[in-house]
Amino acid sequence: MLDAVQRSVALKACRAHRTVSLHSALILARLLPLDIRVREVAWLYEVKRGKDLGDTFVDRELERPVYFGDLPHPAHVPEIGYESVEDLDPQTVDRLAVVGPRIFTDGSRIEGKVGAALTEWRDGRETWYSTLRLDPFCTVFQAEMVALQRAIRRVKNGKDGLVNIFSDSRSSLEVLAGPKTYHPLAHEARRDISEIVAEGRAVRLFWVRAHAGIAGNERADELARRAALTKKTAADYDRFPLSYAKRVIRAASLEEWQERYAEGGTGEITKCFFPRVEQAYRVLRKTEMTSHLAQTLTGHGGFSQYLHRFKLKDSPYCACDPAKIQDVLHVLEECPMFLRERVALETEIDVIVGRGEFPTIVEDDQKRAKFLDFCCKVTEKTSKLNRD
Ligand SMILES: [Zn+2]
Numbered sequence: 001m002l003d004a005v006q007r008s009v010a011l012k013a014c015r016a017h018r019t020v021s022l023h024s025a026l027i028l029a030r031l032l033p034l035d036i037r038v039r040e041v042a043w044l045y046e047v048k049r050g051k052d053l054g055d056t057f058v059d060r061e062l063e064r065p066v067y068f069g070d071l072p073h074p075a076h077v078p079e080i081g082y083e084s085v086e087d088l089d090p091q092t093v094d095r096l097a098v099v100g101p102r103i104f105t106d107g108s109r110i111e112g113k114v115g116a117a118l119t120e121w122r123d124g125r126e127t128w129y130s131t132l133r134l135d136p137f138c139t140v141f142q143a144e145m146v147a148l149q150r151a152i153r154r155v156k157n158g159k160d161g162l163v164n165i166f167s168d169s170r171s172s173l174e175v176l177a178g179p180k181t182y183h184p185l186a187h188e189a190r191r192d193i194s195e196i197v198a199e200g201r202a203v204r205l206f207w208v209r210a211h212a213g214i215a216g217n218e219r220a221d222e223l224a225r226r227a228a229l230t231k232k233t234a235a236d237y238d239r240f241p242l243s244y245a246k247r248v249i250r251a252a253s254l255e256e257w258q259e260r261y262a263e264g265g266t267g268e269i270t271k272c273f274f275p276r277v278e279q280a281y282r283v284l285r286k287t288e289m290t291s292h293l294a295q296t297l298t299g300h301g302g303f304s305q306y307l308h309r310f311k312l313k314d315s316p317y318c319a320c321d322p323a324k325i326q327d328v329l330h331v332l333e334e335c336p337m338f339l340r341e342r343v344a345l346e347t348e349i350d351v352i353v354g355r356g357e358f359p360t361i362v363e364d365d366q367k368r369a370k371f372l373d374f375c376c377k378v379t380e381k382t383s384k385l386n387r388d
Contacts, residue, residue, distance in 0.1 A: 002034045002035055003022050003033075003034075005034070006022070006026070006031065006033070006034045007022040007025055009029075009031075010022070010025035010026050010028070010029040010031050011025050011029075013028075013029035013031070014028035014029040014289050014294050015289060015290065015291045015294050016028055016291075016294040016295075016298055016300065017294075017295070017298070017300040017301065019300050019310065020294075020298045020300050021266035021267050021298075022266070023260075023261055023264050023266050023267040023270070024266065024267040024269070024270040024297070024298045027261070027267065027270050027274060027277065027280045027281075027284075027297075028270070028284065028289060028294055028297055028298070029289075030280075030281050030284055030285065032253055032254075032257060033257060033260065036253050036256055036257055037253070039253075040249055040250070040253050043249050044245065044246065044249055047062055047245050047249075048062065048064070048242070050062070050064075053240070053245050053248055053249075054248065054252070060135075060238060060239075060240055061238075061239050061240075062239065062240060062241075062242065062245060063142070063184060063239035063240060063241050063242070064184065064239075065182035065183065065184070066181075066182045066183070066184055066187045068182070070187075071180070071182075071187070072190075072191070072194070074179075076194065077190060077194060078193060078194055078197045080176060080177045080190065080193060080205070081177050081205070082173045082176075082177055082205035082206060082207055083096060083204070083205070083206050083207070084206070084207045084208075085166075085206050085207070085208055085209075086208075086209050086212065087209075087212060087213075087214070088208070088214045088216075098164055098204075098206075099162065100160060100161070100162040100163055100164060101120060101121065101122045101127075101160055101163050101164070102120070102121045102122075102163075102164045102165075102166060102216055103118055103119070103120045103121075103151045103154065103155070103163060103164070103165045103166070104118065104119050104121070104165075104166045104167075104208075104214075104216035104217050104219065104220040105117070105118045105144070105147035105148050105150075105151050105165065105166065105167045105220055106144070106147060106167070106168060106169075106210075106217065106220035106221045106223070106224040107134075107140050107141075107142070107143025107144035107145075107146065107147050107169065107224055108140065108143060108221065108224035108225045108227070108228050109139070109140045109143065109228065110225055110228045110229060111228075111229065112136055113136055113228040113229060114133070114134040114135070114136060114138045114139075114140070114142075114143050114228055115131060115132065115133055115134065115143065115224045115225065115226070115227030115228030115229070115231060116131070116132040116134060116143040116144070116146050116147040116150075116224050116227065116236075116237075117129065117130065117131045117132065117147060117220050117223030117224040117226075117227055118130050118147050118150055118151045118154070118220065119216060119219050119220050119223060120154075121215075121216050126216075126219060129219075129223055130150065131223050131224070131226065131227035131231060132146060132147065132150065132227060132231075132236040132237065133227055133228070133231040133232075133233055133234075133235050133236055134146065134235055134236065134237045134238070135235045135237070135238040135240070137240050137241075137244045138237065138238070138239075138240065138241065139241055139243070139244075140169075141169070141171060141172065141241075142185075142237065142239075142241060143224070144167060144169035144171075144172040145169075145172045145175070145176075145183065145185045145186065146185060146236070146237045147167070147220075147224070148165070148167050148169075148172050148173075148176060148185075148189060149185045149186070149188055149189040149192075151165045152165065152189045152192045152193060152196075152203060153188075153189075153192055155192075155196060155201075155203050156192040156193075156195055156196050160201070161200075161201050161202070162201065162202045162203070162204065163202075163203050163204070164203075164204045164206060165203060165204070165205050165206065166206045166207075166208045166214075166216060166217060167205070167206070167207060167208070168207065168208050168209065168210035168217055168221075169207075170207050172186075173205060173207050176189055176190065176205070177205070184239075254277055254278050254281075257277050258276060258277050258278070261277050262275075267298075268299075269297065269298055269299035269327075269328060269329070270297055270298055272329070272355045272358050273297055273358045273359065273362060274297075274359065274362070275359055276359075279359070279362075279363065283362050283363065283368065286365070287368070287372065290376065292375075292376040292379045292380050292383075293372060293375065293376055293379075295328070295379050295383070296328055296332075296372075296375040296376065296378075296379045299327055299328040299329075301328070301379055301382075301383060302379070302382055302383025302384075302386050302387065303326050303327050303328055303330075303331065303379075303382055303383075303386070304316050304317060304318060304325070304326035304327075304386060305325050305326055305327040305330075306327070307386060313386065318330060318331075318335060318337075319337065319385065320335050320336050320337050326382070328379070329355055331378050331379070331382050332353060332374075332375060332378060333353060333354055333355065337381075337385075338378050338381070341374055341377065341378065342374070345370060345371065345374045348370055349361065349364075349366075349367040349370055349371065351367065353371075353374075
């Protein structure tokens, strides 16, 4: 029943003939089978409530937003803002009256590894630094956020009356300064800032442009990269982001769908172009679906073989040869009526137009555009000839 409901929707979405199979229609409409999609949503719901994200993620926790009931009363939160500086030359420092120690923070993702660092400067010299390693599935944003939170924690645990913290991540500062933030690290940092302020001390936050030659920022950047690449200790932070959970769940869904699609007896023509569902969704996202394209990718269209099958034409054969069945593959690959267009295309993309090459051709952005254009023209002309 689910299939029937979804098939009619998918057919409309991809403008295909109503004889097209469920599997082909789902691929062209870029939809997951409804039952798989439902399980996906349920799984994500469970993960959000603390369930493991599969075997490899036992003991790992999702970075969950703070429950709104745990947020402090707005009246108890000091106003948090940040200033933007392009440079830290003496004039800027004077203008903004930057006094006291400075802590620079940075996060880095490099070669699939993630690190963060903070470095403290007094009187123009580094006096302390710390590096952190994050698990590889963490994002740069998380790394920036961890570094910022640790810097604020350090100020809270210290004695200084005023400390300046510099980050080159505007998004982290925005989350930290936002009126309502559910991010757990920002939440911790804001609580620390409240305590600092309650003690009559202060922390000033600054955004600095990255790679602008600011010594402290360059140093934090270098330390963060080094931490990502070389630090071998247990991760200092390993909460995985929701985006990662979504990716893992989607990959599992696509794998299940792939198996069903490959084993299914329908969608043979669609499989010639897209043997893999993952590729189909990725490629078709960049392509505008038209009726002619849908006819090409399903084989259900104005081809003699199709028309004959549904009793709309006396014979399934092509006008070029009374022994040749005219289906979409015939007109694309071998029909002499389209020889000129085919040769022109083959010269342009430097590939022989044959079903074995289709998946490779559609993978390449430039070749795909020319190839699909050829497909649509051939399909359109064939339909027209069969109608006349
Ligand atoms: Zn022919």
